[in-house]
Amino acid sequence: MTKSRHALIVALAAVGGFLTLCDIAAAAALPPGVDAAAPPVIRTAPGRVAFSVDGGVVDGQDNAGGGGDPAVALPDGGAVALYGGELGHSDLVQIKADGTLDPAFGAGGIEPVPVNLPDFGAGQILRQPDGRLVVVGGQQSSNAVPFPHVVLVRLNPDGSLDPSFGAGGVDVTPIQLSCDCSTVGLRPTGGFVVGGATTQQAGPNVGNVKTQITQWTLAGLTSSGALDPSFGQAGLVTLAGNRASGLDVRVLPDGDTVTTGDATLSATRSQGELARLLPSGAPDPSFDGGTLEALPTTPIPGQILAYPDGTVIVGVDHAIVRYTAAGLPDAGFGTGGIVQTRPATDVTAGGQLLPAAGDGALFLEETGPEYSQGRYTAELIGPSGAIDPSLGGTDGLAFSIPFGGGSSNLLATIHPPLATSLGLAGNTFVGNVVQRPDGSYLFLGGVTVSQPTGEGTGNSIAEFAAAALTSAFKVDTSFGGAEAPLHAKLAVIRQRATTARSKHGIRVTVTLSAPGLARVVIKASGRVVAQNVLPVFGTGPSTLPVELTSFGNQWLKSHPRSRLTASVTARGLLANSATSTAAGSLR
Numbered sequence: 001m002t003k004s005r006h007a008l009i010v011a012l013a014a015v016g017g018f019l020t021l022c023d024i025a026a027a028a029a030l031p032p033g034v035d036a037a038a039p040p041v042i043r044t045a046p047g048r049v050a051f052s053v054d055g056g057v058v059d060g061q062d063n064a065g066g067g068g069d070p071a072v073a074l075p076d077g078g079a080v081a082l083y084g085g086e087l088g089h090s091d092l093v094q095i096k097a098d099g100t101l102d103p104a105f106g107a108g109g110i111e112p113v114p115v116n117l118p119d120f121g122a123g124q125i126l127r128q129p130d131g132r133l134v135v136v137g138g139q140q141s142s143n144a145v146p147f148p149h150v151v152l153v154r155l156n157p158d159g160s161l162d163p164s165f166g167a168g169g170v171d172v173t174p175i176q177l178s179c180d181c182s183t184v185g186l187r188p189t190g191g192f193v194v195g196g197a198t199t200q201q202a203g204p205n206v207g208n209v210k211t212q213i214t215q216w217t218l219a220g221l222t223s224s225g226a227l228d229p230s231f232g233q234a235g236l237v238t239l240a241g242n243r244a245s246g247l248d249v250r251v252l253p254d255g256d257t258v259t260t261g262d263a264t265l266s267a268t269r270s271q272g273e274l275a276r277l278l279p280s281g282a283p284d285p286s287f288d289g290g291t292l293e294a295l296p297t298t299p300i301p302g303q304i305l306a307y308p309d310g311t312v313i314v315g316v317d318h319a320i321v322r323y324t325a326a327g328l329p330d331a332g333f334g335t336g337g338i339v340q341t342r343p344a345t346d347v348t349a350g351g352q353l354l355p356a357a358g359d360g361a362l363f364l365e366e367t368g369p370e371y372s373q374g375r376y377t378a379e380l381i382g383p384s385g386a387i388d389p390s391l392g393g394t395d396g397l398a399f400s401i402p403f404g405g406g407s408s409n410l411l412a413t414i415h416p417p418l419a420t421s422l423g424l425a426g427n428t429f430v431g432n433v434v435q436r437p438d439g440s441y442l443f444l445g446g447v448t449v450s451q452p453t454g455e456g457t458g459n460s461i462a463e464f465a466a467a468a469l470t471s472a473f474k475v476d477t478s479f480g481g482a483e484a485p486l487h488a489k490l491a492v493i494r495q496r497a498t499t500a501r502s503k504h505g506i507r508v509t510v511t512l513s514a515p516g517l518a519r520v521v522i523k524a525s526g527r528v529v530a531q532n533v534l535p536v537f538g539t540g541p542s543t544l545p546v547e548l549t550s551f552g553n554q555w556l557k558s559h560p561r562s563r564l565t566a567s568v569t570a571r572g573l574l575a576n577s578a579t580s581t582a583a584g585s586l587r
Helices: 497-502 550-558
Strands: 043-045 048-051 071-073 079-086 089-095 110-112 120-127 133-139 149-155 170-176 184-186 192-201 212-221 236-240 244-251 257-264 270-277 304-306 312-316 319-323 338-340 352-355 361-366 375-381 397-400 430-435 441-454 457-469 488-492 505-512 516-524 527-536 542-547 563-572 577-585
Touching: 071 120, 071 430, 071 441, 079 120, 079 441, 079 457, 089 120, 089 133, 120 184, 133 184, 149 192, 170 192, 170 212, 184 244, 192 257, 212 257, 236 244, 236 257, 236 270, 244 304, 257 304, 270 312, 304 352, 352 430, 430 457, 441 527, 488 516, 488 563, 497 505, 497 550, 505 516, 505 527, 505 563, 516 550, 527 550
Parallel strands: 212 244, 488 577
Antiparallel strands: 043 048, 048 457, 071 079, 079 089, 089 110, 120 133, 133 149, 149 170, 184 192, 192 212, 192 244, 212 236, 244 257, 257 270, 304 312, 312 319, 319 338, 352 361, 361 375, 375 397, 430 441, 441 457, 488 505, 505 542, 516 527, 516 563, 527 542, 563 577
């Protein structure tokens, strides 16, 4: 069962009751040491957990992804997360407040999203007040389905399909996906507002240029998934004409809808726009006269925070903008309603907005250099737009969530600097954040171990991962448990020096008590003759080659019966470590 990481824009405000949606490689031989039928084994550490959702199946590609998909907090402090997102398959994972799987949901806490549509990918989840879950996704664009529609799937609180919704629990809406990030908002009446686009082919394509008319469109749905005739024209509202599409949707307690869209102005320019609609779908005349409000930057806008008093905050390119209930930039917020966040050079991923006291916001961004995922900066922005120094000072709070994983360099030519530290493999955690009812935070996503074997090919595993932090972004020790120790065992296989040279590596057997990476260094007469960072996908023994150094290749040519000493430093998916040594000889 393959997993592929979705690139998603995720809205995380509690107001409105919804979240935002925003390579296949050739299969390689599966490495040894993996029991695909093994049940989930939850590995713990203080404040974090990791476990396999698919039984430890090794994927035939060089990066299995493993997370970054949306989630929703539960009233008891747990969460439901959408995990995977592979075309045709996604899983829902429900964990309790302490990080354990909830046996009352699905099969022991895990339930596949039951959609039998070709190329379906899920990317959003929301929770209704009665506990039912709505998963939002759609088919991928193809020649057969050039304009894929937004699809809603409703599940009962136990993970079973709700047959009262759509057709047997699945509703294919009349709204098409908008750049794979269309969104759904929950109406106070129990219905839905779906944002996206309606697209028609206006004529034959000219070369690679499609001749299309795309309009920013919203659909109002009843609680059963049918078009609501009281919303717009027969359930549909068009906000902008050709070359525009809807993005984020937020429904207020009074039934008003706040939404953003993207209008293409030219081949290189687009304009983000903001609108507020009445429950009927008509433009709200009290919001800047019912007109579309142009956002101050050209990139596609991010998330919305919409407050009951009508105040709206929108994330844009490295900034947030606040509008008053009248639809005008709030002059009392930052500079003309705009607050700049961290410089673009410090950011490796888009930010997430969460509500804060008053009309402020918490802005959370992944930061740091490449291959250093799991590092964040949180900025608490007060009602005036100033950064609240109570959280990390005037530059915000920098923190990290320690997970392991990473990519081996199995078939690469090894130079000593590349194999000096497992830290170079990085922290592979990719996740999104939900705010729990008590103000603490859950980071939910996944971690990976991967082994490239060529251009876009290889092997990898992905595991669900979660971490909990308090409202002050300290480790929440009530989540997870005692650190699970990692055990390592190393053995040097007896082999011929000529074989090692022809295969460009000395074979060893590495056994770890959990998946991870293992850095192996082999010496002869005190000199390094081979070294590599190796992937370990399961708990059984894995026999792998340790790449010869240039010196080692020459040494074995003149010293074919060398005595060898080997050492391994291993790092598991929870960033725990272990070491082992071994001796052997060549013949």
